[in-house]
Each structure stands twice: as C-alpha cells, then as structure tokens.
Amino acid sequence: MNGAESLVRTLAAGGVEVCFANPGTSEMHFVAALDRGEGMRCVLGLFEGVVTGAADGYYRMADKPAATLLHLGPGLANGLANLHNAKKAGSGIVNIVGEHASTHLRFDAPLTADIEGLARPMSHWVRTASGSQSVAGDGAAAITAARTPPGRIATLVLPADAAWGPADAIARADVPPSRRPVHVGAVEAAAAALARGRPAALLLGGLAVRERALELAGRIAAKTGCTLLCEYNVPRLQRGAGRVQAQRIPYAVDPAVAMLERFGELVLVGSKPPVAFFAYPDKPGLLLPAACAVTTLAAVDEDIVGALQQLAERLGALHVAPAGVARLDRPALPSGRLTSEGIGAVLAAWLPEQAIVVDESVSTGRGFGPLTAGAPPHDWLNLMGGSIGFGPPAATGAAIAAPDRPVILLQADGSAMYTLQALWTMAREGLNVKTLVFANRAYQILRGEYAQVGAGAPGGKASDMLSLDRPTLDWVSLARGLGVEAGRVEDLDALAAALRRAMSTPGPVLIELVM
C-alpha cells in the first residue's frame, strides 16, 4: 500500500463516498489508488470550479462531505470561488490538493506556488501531509474537520512523495463534535423576547429552514403571533405544500428595510443579523431598525432543532398546530411572454414532486418564491457566498447526492458562463438535471446596481461592461457542444412544452429562455 491508497481507503472508511476530481501529474498516484479502492465514486470536472461547486451541492443534499482532487496551487485557485460559496453555506468538503514531491520544491519548477497560502482564506483547516506513513491520519483529521458543524472546508495538501511512498495502515476519523446544545439562557432569552409584546420575528437560517425546524417555528409562531422570516440566502430551504413558510428578506436594501422596520424583537435561529449584500452611499448596512432588539436562540453551528424544540416546549407550543403551512396550489399554465412572473407561474404549475431547485437565477428569479410556495414539497438551494458560477456545479453535485430526485437548475446566463463546463459532467454522469437558462443577455443585476451605487447613467463604455449581447451567447450550441440536449423557447407556452419534453428525456436537458 502506498500513501495515496492509504488516503483513499481512509476517506472511504470515513464515509467520503464521492471524489469530484480534476487531477494532474502530481495526483496520478491518488487516481491510481481510486482504481484499487472500493467505495469511492470518482466524478471528473473539466474545470476546478465545477469540482468544488459540485462538492457544495453534494453536501447540501447528502449532509456529508465529498472529497475534491485538485492539481497544485493553480488548480486549487480555480476552485476557490466555489469553495468561498461552500464555506459561507456551511458545507463540509475535504479538498485533496496535489503538491510537488517535497524533494522537488527547492527547484521552483513552474507550477510551484504557496498552496497553503492560497487555501487559507477559503478553508477552516489546512495541513500539508508530511509523509506517506502519516497521510492516512491527516486524511482522517480532514474528515473530522469537514464534518465539524455546520460543515467546514478542510484542505489537505498532498506532496507527490507522500502519495507514492509506502504506508502501512489506514486511519479512522474521530467522531466529529456534535452540534452544541444552546445555553438554557438562550431559550429563556428568546422566550422573553417573544413575550415582550413588541412585534417579533424569528429569523431562520442554516438548518432552521429544513422541514422539522420549520414545523417547530410554525408552532411557535402560532402560539406567540411572531413572524417567521428567513435569510435572503439559505443553503437548503425545504418548502412547498404542507410545509411551514417563512418570508424571505429581500435582496435590495429599501424593501428589506421596509419589511423589517416594524419589528421590535428579532430572534436569530441559525442566522445572523440581516445586512446589505453590498454597501451603497447613503444606505444603511444593517437592515434592522435601531430600536429592534436582537436575541440569539441558536448560532448556525449549534443544535438548532433542539433549541427550537426547547423554545416550543417552554412556550407550550409543542402541540399547537403550526402557522403558515403552505397549501397545495397548482395554478393553470399561463401563456404569453417570458416575463419573470410568467416563468414563476409556469414553475408553480409544473415543479415536480421532490424537486431539488438550484437557484442561481439572480435578477430574473427574485419573485419566484411567493409564486412557487404552493408547489409540491421540494428543496431550494441558494448561492450563499455571492460568487457567481455556483449553479451548474451545485446542480451536478446535488444530482449525484440524490439520484432519485429531479434537479431543476434556475440559471442566469451571465453567471452560467463561469462554470458552464459542468454541463459536460452532467452529460457524462447522465444526471437528471433540467437547466433553465434565463438569457437576458446582460449582467442585468449590475444595471440596477449601477444606479444604486450612485454612478449615474452608464455611458458607452460602461454599458458595454454590463451587456452580453455583442455577440449573443447561443446556449443551445454551448449545451450541445458539451453533450447536453438543448432547446430554445421564446414564450411561456413553448416553455411549458419544453419542460414536459425535458422531464420525459433521461439525463440532462438545457432550455434557453430568450428574455
């Protein structure tokens, strides 16, 4: 057994069943070890942002980490943007980053770079394996780090000689710390906040937007009259008919402030105080009114469900029927132009049972939430770190984690361009991902932001930086070039027909919506 084999077997024994990979020379022993190891599926991405974004999507649906395999510093660098998103999502990932053999570093060969330095800003845990006999232990420690609540980014740098040198044994990952129970004082403080008679809200984030937590929050809302809010972006919202709904805080500062201004009490449950996504001159950064008291029931890494359970018990709400349960509401299919509202209505009418919706719709999809609230139960995954290019990889990873569920990718065109390579992986693995590309042929969100930051009206050069229509991106050609069946629609009727066809087509399909 060599170091690479001991590492692969350690990962598999530690429950890491999938490796999203984009390997190079320095990783060849790890790749060879995959051949000899049982229990690990290896999925190739043709760009590292695909690999890391897929690991994020996988974690959110599997609730356990995948591994990534990346080639030296530059390979890691290409994966950092989606590691940033994963880090903000609380997704656990074990990155294996190849490195030159330790004896080779002094030569400063072309690919030499400061891998640990690159890893640190986007990782919670970074270590360079010191040799082939100890790399299994390093791998086990990485698994434990990645599984530490709420899920962490662990990056293990693997020198080639630690991979090809001899190893005697695999290692067992320690049981990671479980989620800390909240202090009893936190439950009392939250109960007191809700009892003070001021307009109150629970702000839900992290695991608080999964079904069981939402149900508890709904009981608390029914008992106390508080409002349920959720953060603008959450890693995995379980929603649809029969589930308790929470209002999403809007992206834009003014409507967010307007929504929040009436509250005197905000109780944080797996969330943070709501802040603006960006700063704007003369707009607030913190979205809460100054007089609003903020109480933390549970931090994102604490036992959120347990805390809600205790709070519901403390309030005598455990057996109260939850408030805000969505009813099944399947509207008739609309006709007409491809507006944002119309697309939302089509989704409401059509969204399949137990769909996983990966949402990188950016400007087009901001209104989809209310429209689709009465669709059958589904999971909704948001972009957590704001780094675009999340959608296609995350849909890939989600589909690997949940092969029996349809994945619907709602994808802005500008954002899709950062990681379109993921379509190829979807085709290779035959993944059941149906992608809707909203082709407004612009960085549409930036047109709004340009005005918001007070930059005036864009002139010729500035307009050019915001538009994608010279030349027009042809998403049907792009998808076919990557082996994915594709079609283009220009109205809602065609969209509905294309969706029907897509669902009866095995594997990935892309529909370009010309907005």
Next chain:
Amino acid sequence: MNGAESLVRTLAAGGVEVCFANPGTSEMHFVAALDRGEGMRCVLGLFEGVVTGAADGYYRMADKPAATLLHLGPGLANGLANLHNAKKAGSGIVNIVGEHASTHLRFDAPLTADIEGLARPMSHWVRTASGSQSVAGDGAAAITAARTPPGRIATLVLPADAAWGPADAIARADVPPSRRPVHVGAVEAAAAALARGRPAALLLGGLAVRERALELAGRIAAKTGCTLLCEYNVPRLQRGAGRVQAQRIPYAVDPAVAMLERFGELVLVGSKPPVAFFAYPDKPGLLLPAACAVTTLAAVDEDIVGALQQLAERLGALHVAPAGVARLDRPALPSGRLTSEGIGAVLAAWLPEQAIVVDESVSTGRGFGPLTAGAPPHDWLNLMGGSIGFGPPAATGAAIAAPDRPVILLQADGSAMYTLQALWTMAREGLNVKTLVFANRAYQILRGEYAQVGAGAPGGKASDMLSLDRPTLDWVSLARGLGVEAGRVEDLDALAAALRRAMSTPGPVLIELVM
C-alpha cells in the same frame, strides 16, 4: 472627481491603456469612471481567468502592463491561475480588485473574503487603498511595481468608498528602476567558462530569446563554438527565417538529461538551471550532469541584452557573423492523417509573416519547434507557469496589443476548457485570432505522466479521469455558441484549406482538428 476617476486617469497617464475587466457591484464607480476618462480601452471577459490571461498575453507583446478589473475576493480567485502564469512569465499587470466599502466589512456580508491573503501568493506587490484622496497615489505605485523588471504582478484592492469618495488630483507613476547592468565579474566569469575548453552552452530565457539578444548569442556561438539552448518555456521567442535559433530543452526528463549530459559549462542568460517540470520517483530533479559548472551571466531581471553585448565584445565576437541563423524553408503542404508531425509541417508551409503563435498545444505540439524553424519571422509565446487555460486568454491579449498581426492559437482541447469564454471576447472585439484546437479528446499528457510517475497501468476509474470522450466535446458548437466562426477537419488537406479560408475571414475563427 471621485477616487475611481482619479485612479483611472492615473492609470491612463501612466501608460496603462487597456483594462481587461469582469466587474461587479463594488466596481461600478470604476466602470463609470472609464466612461469619463480618455485613453483607456476596456475589454470585457466573461470569466476572470480570461481577464488575467489576456493581461499576460498583452504584456508579452506590448512590453507594458495592462490593468485588470476584478470583483472582490472570489473574482480575484478566479483570476489567480493565469496570474500565476503571468508571474512566472515576468509579465507586469496592475490588478484592481474591488472590495466592500470599508464601513461594510464589519458586517461580514456574503462576498466578504481575505482579498490580500488571496492576492499575496500570486502577486509581488499588494496594497489596499486607504481612501479616495490617496488612491491615485496607490495606483501610481502599482504601475511602478508592475513595470519593475522583468515585469511584476501588482494588486491594488479598491474599497468601494475609496472609489466613490472625493479626490483632488491624479498621480504620476515614478519611473520604474531600469534593468540592472550585470556585474563586470559576471561577464568575465562567462567568458572564462566559454574559454575553458569544455563543451559549453548558453541557456537563454526571458529577454534573451528576443531577436537582438539571439543575434548577439549567435555571434558568441560562432566565435566560441558554444551551443545555444533555450528553456523549455519562454515568454516570447522571436524565431523564424533570418533569426538565430536555440535548441529547446525537452519537457520530458530522459531526453532533457540526454541533451544536457555532454555539457561541462552552462552559462545562464535570463534563465535558471534546468529542472524537471514534475518530480518522478527515481528520476533527477536537476537536469544537468553533476560535473557541469553553472555560471550566471544575467538574471531574468538584469540587463540581458547589455550583458550579451559586453560578453560579445569581450570575446571579440561583435562583428562575427552569427551562427545558427534559420533559413527560410517553406515545405510543400503535406497530405494525410492529422498527426502531430503532419500538423507541424502544415504550419511550416503556411505560417503567416509576423504571426504571433500562442502555444498551449501541450502534448500535440511538442515537435512543432524544429518543423517550423524556417517559417517567416514570428513570435512564439509559451505557457510559463504550467497552469492550463492560458491559451485563449493570452491570444486575446496578444491580439489587443498587436492588432496588425495575425495571432495563431495552438490549443489543446483539455486545456481550452478552462477558459473557453475567451472566444466570446475575441468575437466581441473582432480579434484576428485563428485557433487550432487539437481534439485528442483526452488529457493526453496525463496518460504519459501516469506511467512516468510509476502508477502502473490505469484501470477503469483512472482511465475515466484522463479521457474527455464521453461525451465528445464539440468545439464547432462551442465556438459558435460563443459567436466565433468554426469548422472541423479530419485530415491535413482539409486543415490547409480551412487555414486558407480562415485567413481570408476577418476576426476570430476556430478549427477543430479531430486527432
């Protein structure tokens, strides 16, 4: 005037005429300032690796830095791989990386990241602007840093409030330090090395492979009988008929060792001692024989041409006819299958006068050098840092820098997938780039490396990680999807015909060569 305007005007006044950009909200004031500033062309890339790779290609042809505009930490992260390549190439670049307003950082909004930490591994100079009044001075310092020999990576982090706040003045960049003359002792030592009677070679790199330096080296070779070698990768080799040739050290360790084993004296001219690209068990890292003496005439940041001039003078070689001048050799167009040798022969027969060849041909193109040595004069740009995805962006930047010259991009298919978005920028800017994609539908180089590192024969899982043929990438569709005219060829006759058509077609054209 605001800070962003003062910065844009400072950059333009400092000779930074092009900004390769992929902006977001936090950069909108900089974008607005581009509208109001004269003298700066702004080129949009749909992915940051395009932006930074274009700046590398631009520097190599323009010999002066371009700016990049990147969106916060993740935007910089996506650009790091090609910054790594640029850093290893000695290409000067001024990166402007947007940051949240300084007042917003404490909120830890989703896009917040350690930008300086990300920048440092791939930058020589990093600074965060501290306010709108001083940002012009920061910009001037960044220009000076980027222009410091041989060309450096300068990264200026621009908080949104430093962009939108008031500014009174622009700043002038200091004249950067010129290339240090070499110590007289270095010239004497090199002369002595060449006179010792042992088989000697000059190893050329950096500016030593430009025409004037090569001519001087050729005179020295004629006088002393030394061999001219060049590093496997050089930033910009001026070659073709009428120019002095240097033998390229091979990529693979065994032939490189075989080439070098006869030398007893190696004189470094803008180069470093030759080392293996990767480490392999039981192969040397340093490619020189143990008995070979190494003498440095000039380091990569020193006055290389001056040093060669002094050495030639010292040896009485200044008026000797240079050795190794390539003669014009235009073979007849070959026919038959698309082999590596056949493609090289087509290039030799066809390469246009003053072409700029951007070479990311990886495994396919290793033999192109000797075959094309007698083509008309041209420049040949290599991937310097080993991070694939260099070609399409570098070709884009080279074409912007030299709009009157044809750019020929020799591109491996696997590598092209990392930055295929550059094709769109070529189409938008109407760039005269003719791309040959070598579609061997594999990470072909890794098949060789797999054996070299001693990993045995790849099994099913490993083979899957090295192949791109399930599904097949369709480069004609991909190019058309990005607005670039494209065709596919399957033999050498069709290739020659396609190249003729491509040259009579304005703007970018892509030819997929099915290998």
